[in-house]
Amino acid sequence: MEELRHCPASPADLYGDIYALDGKNPYVRELPEPDVYILTTGGHRIPAHSGILASASPVLENIIDSPPRKHQNSGKLIPMLGVPCDAVAAFIRFIYSSRCREEEMEKYDIHLLALGHVYSVPQLKQRCIRVLGERLTLENAVDLLQLSRLCNAPDLHIRCMKLLSNTNFKALQQTEGWKFLQDHDPHLELQVLKFIDECESRKKRTRRYREERRLYEQLSEAMSCLEHIYTEGCTGVSPVDAADQPAASRKRGSCAHFTTCHALQQLIRHLAGCRKREKGGCSRCKRMWQLLRLHSFICDQPEAYPCRVPLCRQFKLRAQQERRKDDGMWKLLARKVVSAKAMTSISQTQAKRKRSLEKSRESSGGSDDLYRIRTRRQSFLKFD
Numbered sequence: 001m002e003e004l005r006h007c008p009a010s011p012a013d014l015y016g017d018i019y020a021l022d023g024k025n026p027y028v029r030e031l032p033e034p035d036v037y038i039l040t041t042g043g044h045r046i047p048a049h050s051g052i053l054a055s056a057s058p059v060l061e062n063i064i065d066s067p068p069r070k071h072q073n074s075g076k077l078i079p080m081l082g083v084p085c086d087a088v089a090a091f092i093r094f095i096y097s098s099r100c101r102e103e104e105m106e107k108y109d110i111h112l113l114a115l116g117h118v119y120s121v122p123q124l125k126q127r128c129i130r131v132l133g134e135r136l137t138l139e140n141a142v143d144l145l146q147l148s149r150l151c152n153a154p155d156l157h158i159r160c161m162k163l164l165s166n167t168n169f170k171a172l173q174q175t176e177g178w179k180f181l182q183d184h185d186p187h188l189e190l191q192v193l194k195f196i197d198e199c200e201s202r203k204k205r206t207r208r209y210r211e212e213r214r215l216y217e218q219l220s221e222a223m224s225c226l227e228h229i230y231t232e233g234c235t236g237v238s239p240v241d242a243a244d245q246p247a248a249s250r251k252r253g254s255c256a257h258f259t260t261c262h263a264l265q266q267l268i269r270h271l272a273g274c275r276k277r278e279k280g281g282c283s284r285c286k287r288m289w290q291l292l293r294l295h296s297f298i299c300d301q302p303e304a305y306p307c308r309v310p311l312c313r314q315f316k317l318r319a320q321q322e323r324r325k326d327d328g329m330w331k332l333l334a335r336k337v338v339s340a341k342a343m344t345s346i347s348q349t350q351a352k353r354k355r356s357l358e359k360s361r362e363s364s365g366g367s368d369d370l371y372r373i374r375t376r377r378q379s380f381l382k383f384d
Contacts, residue, residue, distance in 0.1 A: 032049065034047030034048055034049055035049060035050050035076070036048050036049070036050045036053065036064065036076045036077075036078055037076070037077050037078070038077075038078050038079075038080055038088060038092060039077045039078065039079045039080065039081070040080055040081065040083075040084075040085040040088045040089075041081050041082065041083065041084065041085060042085055044085045045077070046085075046088060046089060046092055048078075048092055050064045050076070052095065052096060053078075053095060056095040056121060057095070057119045057120055057121055058120050059118065059119045059120050060078065060119055063078055064076065064078075080115070083108075083111040083114065083115065084108065084111065086104070086107075086108065087104075087108035087111035087112060087115070088115070090104040090105075090108055090112060091112060091115045091116075091119075091121075091124070094112075094121070094123075094124050095121065098123065100112070100124070100127070105127070105128070105131055106131075109128050109131050109132055109135075110128075110132070110147060112124060112128050113125060113128035113129065113132065113147065113151055113153070114147075114150075114151060116128060117150075117151040117152060117153075125151070125153070129148075129153050129155055129156045132144055132156060133155070133156055133159050136159055136160065136163060138163065138167055138171065138172065138175060139175055139176075139177070140177065141160045141163050141164055141167075141175075141177065142160075142164075142175065142177030142178055142180070142181050143177050144156060144160050145157060145160040145161070145164070145188070145192070146181075146185065146188065148160060149188070161192070161195050162199075164192055164195075164196065165195055165196045165199040165200075166199075169196070212336075213340060213343075216336050216337050216339070216340035217340045217341075217344055218260070219294065219333075219337045219340075220337045220338075220340050220341040220344065221257050221260050222260055222264060222291060223291075223294065223295055223298055223337065223341075224256075224257070224341075225257055225260050225261040225264050226264060226291065226292075226295055226309055227295075227308075227309060228261065229261065229264060229265065229268070230308045230309045230310070231308050234261050234265060264291075267284060267287065267288045267291075268288065270282075270284050270285070270288070271284075271285050271288045271289075292309065292310065292311050292312070292315065293315050293330065294330065294333065294334060294337070295309055295312060296311070296312045296315030296316050296319070297315075297319075297330050297331055297333075297334035298334045298337060298338060299312050299316075
């Protein structure tokens with residue numbers, strides 16, 4: 001039988017924070033005799049106290065309350081094998097003082113995570129997960145992924161998965177951890193590949209959604225500019241009856257989207273002077289006809305006040321009489337354009353409210369309490 005040796009760490013190193021054995025505190029309490037011993041790798045024994053261990057860990061409490069083995073005369077032995085003796089000493093020190101030295105956490109973070117999981121010490125486990133998450137790299141991501149699965153650490157597991165999904169797959173294949181995973185854990189390899197594929201699909205869907213939304217916002221902006229041009233007039237194009245209107249009504253509104261408005265004016269001039277009238281002729285004329293037709297599906301002007309955009313009424317009557325097959329597609333496009341316009345209006349309103357709140361906060365001298373009161377008041381007014 002291997003001879004048992006005491007751990008080289010002194011009692012002051014193990015639990016001096018609790019019992020003030022370092023000499024810094026004049027009110028030194030007497031240390032009771034240890035009644036249990038922690039058996040570590042190499043045959044070292046660490047003295048400890050069953051009451052403190054049982055209060056910190058339910059697993060250790062069950063071990064302590066279990067009946068003693070036969071031929072055990074030197075106190076109850078609790079084996080903690082498979083990790084270095086210094087890591088076990090740091091684990092016991094954390095149980096006594098709820099603290100862990102930085103150099104020990106840096107050196108034995110993986111061992112301490114395993115001990116915290118096995119013996120149900122959540123404070124130590126969370127601290128190890130946070131430290132390992134900060135030191136996460138591509139080289140150790142696969143190893144920490146396997147460790148997170150064994151130690152039931154979902155936060156660390158997600159961080160490892162996200163790092164692997166955001167990394168170039170060719171670089172991932174060159175790491176030793178991935179090669180080991182391919183040879184010894186194909187199930188986890190399949191999970192990682194599925195997660196990477198789902199992330200790529202999600203990115204494509206998000207990119208496609210943003211592109212579609214940007215297109216609908218541009219069409220909504222074009223519809224607004226079209227109404228602006230034919231109702232108020234702009235820099236180069238005005239309504240037909242602009243000269244017959246009184247001076248007050250001939251005042252042109254400020255153009256909020258100059259680039260879009262200018263492009264529409266060029267299309268209008270081209271449509272008025274284009275000589276390619278045959279089918280399949282000018283693409284610019286087709287684009288302008290499509291914009292006018294889209295406007296007819298969006299326009300909700302009553303017949304008592306007819307819309308001033310050209311061909312709006314003709315397109316509406318034609319849609320009611322002919323019932324074309326593509327009318328459903330145009331109606332769907334019109335709904336999406338109207339929805340994009342509403343979302344843009346809401347976001348602009350929220351941005352204005354945020355800027356006004358920030359200005360009021362600056363004018364009030366940076367008072368956080370007054371800022372919170374005004375923000376809460378704005379939220380109540382919004383719900384009312």
